[in-house]
Amino acid sequence: MHIAPDLQLPSLPEVTLRALEACHQDESYRKISEIVSADTALVARILALANSALYGPSTPIRSVDQALLRLGTRRFHTLVLTAALRQLLFELGGDEWQQLRDFWRHSLTTALTARALATLTRYPEPDEAFMLGMLHNIGELIAIKTPATEAKQHYLDHQSDIAAELVASWGLGPMAADAMRYQQALPSELRDAGHLVKLISLATRLALSDAAGIAAAGTVFGLNEELTREINRRIGHEVSGMAASLGIPLDENYCGESASRQLKQTILRQAMANQAINLADLTGETEDILAETVNSLTLITGLPALCFGHTGENLVLLSGTIGDIPDLAVTAKPGGSVLTEAFISGLPVSLGDRSPTVLDRQLLSLLHTPSILAVPVNNGGDCPGVFALGTDNEHLPTTLELADIFTAQLASVLADRVPAQTDAEASTEGLDQEIARDRLRKQVHEVSNPLTIIRQYIYQLRGRLEDAGVQQELDVIRDELDRAGNLLLQMSHTDSVDQGDDGVELNAELESLARILEDSLFSSDSRSLRLSLCSEPTRVAAGPTRIRQIVINLVRNAAESLADDGGTVEIRTSSPVWQNHRTWVELEISDTGRGIPGEVRDALFSPVKTTKGEGHSGLGLSIVKQLVDDMEGIIACRTGQEGTTFRILLPAASHKKNETD
Numbered sequence: 001m002h003i004a005p006d007l008q009l010p011s012l013p014e015v016t017l018r019a020l021e022a023c024h025q026d027e028s029y030r031k032i033s034e035i036v037s038a039d040t041a042l043v044a045r046i047l048a049l050a051n052s053a054l055y056g057p058s059t060p061i062r063s064v065d066q067a068l069l070r071l072g073t074r075r076f077h078t079l080v081l082t083a084a085l086r087q088l089l090f091e092l093g094g095d096e097w098q099q100l101r102d103f104w105r106h107s108l109t110t111a112l113t114a115r116a117l118a119t120l121t122r123y124p125e126p127d128e129a130f131m132l133g134m135l136h137n138i139g140e141l142i143a144i145k146t147p148a149t150e151a152k153q154h155y156l157d158h159q160s161d162i163a164a165e166l167v168a169s170w171g172l173g174p175m176a177a178d179a180m181r182y183q184q185a186l187p188s189e190l191r192d193a194g195h196l197v198k199l200i201s202l203a204t205r206l207a208l209s210d211a212a213g214i215a216a217a218g219t220v221f222g223l224n225e226e227l228t229r230e231i232n233r234r235i236g237h238e239v240s241g242m243a244a245s246l247g248i249p250l251d252e253n254y255c256g257e258s259a260s261r262q263l264k265q266t267i268l269r270q271a272m273a274n275q276a277i278n279l280a281d282l283t284g285e286t287e288d289i290l291a292e293t294v295n296s297l298t299l300i301t302g303l304p305a306l307c308f309g310h311t312g313e314n315l316v317l318l319s320g321t322i323g324d325i326p327d328l329a330v331t332a333k334p335g336g337s338v339l340t341e342a343f344i345s346g347l348p349v350s351l352g353d354r355s356p357t358v359l360d361r362q363l364l365s366l367l368h369t370p371s372i373l374a375v376p377v378n379n380g381g382d383c384p385g386v387f388a389l390g391t392d393n394e395h396l397p398t399t400l401e402l403a404d405i406f407t408a409q410l411a412s413v414l415a416d417r418v419p420a421q422t423d424a425e426a427s428t429e430g431l432d433q434e435i436a437r438d439r440l441r442k443q444v445h446e447v448s449n450p451l452t453i454i455r456q457y458i459y460q461l462r463g464r465l466e467d468a469g470v471q472q473e474l475d476v477i478r479d480e481l482d483r484a485g486n487l488l489l490q491m492s493h494t495d496s497v498d499q500g501d502d503g504v505e506l507n508a509e510l511e512s513l514a515r516i517l518e519d520s521l522f523s524s525d526s527r528s529l530r531l532s533l534c535s536e537p538t539r540v541a542a543g544p545t546r547i548r549q550i551v552i553n554l555v556r557n558a559a560e561s562l563a564d565d566g567g568t569v570e571i572r573t574s575s576p577v578w579q580n581h582r583t584w585v586e587l588e589i590s591d592t593g594r595g596i597p598g599e600v601r602d603a604l605f606s607p608v609k610t611t612k613g614e615g616h617s618g619l620g621l622s623i624v625k626q627l628v629d630d631m632e633g634i635i636a637c638r639t640g641q642e643g644t645t646f647r648i649l650l651p652a653a654s655h656k657k658n659e660t661d
Helices: 013-024 029-037 040-050 064-071 073-087 094-120 126-135 138-144 149-157 159-169 174-181 195-206 211-221 225-246 257-278 286-301 338-345 358-367 396-416 428-461 470-492 506-521 544-561 618-630 653-660
Strands: 305-311 314-320 329-331 371-379 382-391 527-532 567-579 582-591 634-640 643-651
Touching: 013 029, 013 040, 013 073, 013 225, 013 257, 013 396, 029 040, 029 064, 029 126, 040 064, 040 073, 040 094, 040 126, 040 138, 064 073, 064 126, 073 257, 094 126, 094 138, 094 195, 094 225, 126 159, 126 174, 126 195, 138 149, 138 159, 149 159, 159 174, 174 195, 195 211, 195 225, 211 225, 257 286, 257 396, 286 305, 286 314, 286 382, 286 396, 305 338, 305 358, 314 338, 314 382, 329 338, 338 358, 338 371, 338 382, 358 371, 358 382, 371 396, 382 396, 506 527, 506 544, 506 567, 527 544, 544 567, 544 582, 544 618, 544 643, 567 643, 618 634, 618 643
Parallel strands: 527 567
Antiparallel strands: 305 314, 305 382, 314 329, 371 382, 567 582, 582 643, 634 643
């Protein structure tokens, strides 16, 4: 029985809901990947699309992270929404809901166990082992959604062959297909089998938490009973934590009807918001679009609304659904009203039981309602406008959800708008191609930084394998390889520092990077890299990946700006630095090069065509600026004929901690 590679399979509605929520809230790739990876149906859909002919004869995708990179944000969001819509077509009964929950628990347990075993036994691709663990019993999932008894039994009886066929059709290679095909082989037959085959076979047995699995661990990998039981305990705790975070009960009978109804409502609201936005004229300037869409917001909420646009230092009333619109402009600075609080915070604000300000009373009078809900439009860190909805607080949760979905989709529309064409005869197709090329240049540029350094550094190590410090240097290379694998993920959606994160010691990171940069960029005797690091603690509220990206970009640019007869690049730190009522750690990167060319200097932190060979790259600097902004830092530049200096102020970790406290 042939299985189509593009399967339509049921998911637990709780997982689909959480995936939709993550996409709607524009969460990081890493967070979205964690949610999607926990569901076999979503993993299968992503692999089928990412490895399809749509992307040509490219490298096979072997993990969910890689698949998300290839698909991109927009296509992935569409895939999740489509998968959610398809869930409405599956009509499952009580027993089938229970089977689906038990299937989810077993597949996730197997996947987590496979990854733990891969790490323990030094398999080079733990994520691949995890993914195959999620897919090993996909035949059972096909059987759950199949009504015919005979066909259902066929899928159950041929799970290994079905999984092998699908994995092969997705181009994951013969070893991955073998891992599926021989997953039920006896432990005694696996002693000299391929590593991946042994991982999946043992993971499926350990997921059952029985004595046979414990014994198999000793036979296949020589693991003792105590260690194996500890792996089982840890994985069981991890699965329980995942289920709790998704709202999936594991210790009682399960029925997904309630979550399915909630999923239907969520999909309906998203569809309503999308349809309502499309009814408006989405051409013209941002203010025109905001003014147009206020009618659409009233259409889906049934509530009167006002639209305020951000102009200069004011919020200006642009339009409304209340009849005549008066001239009204108020300061955008904090003043205590729900309108300005929503604008400043970037979050919806309801009047509720709070005492209204004069502006609140004015809005209540215009809307003729007992309460107000202010909802900002967040467009990539910018807030072009705020909607004020007249409410009665009785149906506030539903109104808030609809308004939140509406403004999120409106922000997406505004973000996708391109500048007006300067040439009236320029084709839309040509503009789209230029945008795509610009995105590709950014990705290639960022990936090339660590990969180039790694290649050059490995070359330097070829003749030095007897050095005492080789082991430490190889650890550095391993870290950079890990960073290269996740670089695009972290650039697309950089995570803010967690409140419980102690940050990173800047001086230690700089010393580690200097060893690589000296060998790769300053191997010539005429060029030198100098470190001038302060003696005080330099712990900053940021992750090491961002720090490395910033330093590598700036130092590479500085090295490439040096004259042919050589020069010096200097990295300096200073801590603590007090500025603007905050405590910072200062990082300066200076060079003795020819200065930044005018075409780059005039639009310093905006992407421009590269000037490699003449100085600093505009594309690299735009990436640096984005990273510094994401960390709430400050960057400034001084350049001239005697060289260039970039000064960066990074929030000190101690200051972040005080703010949190």
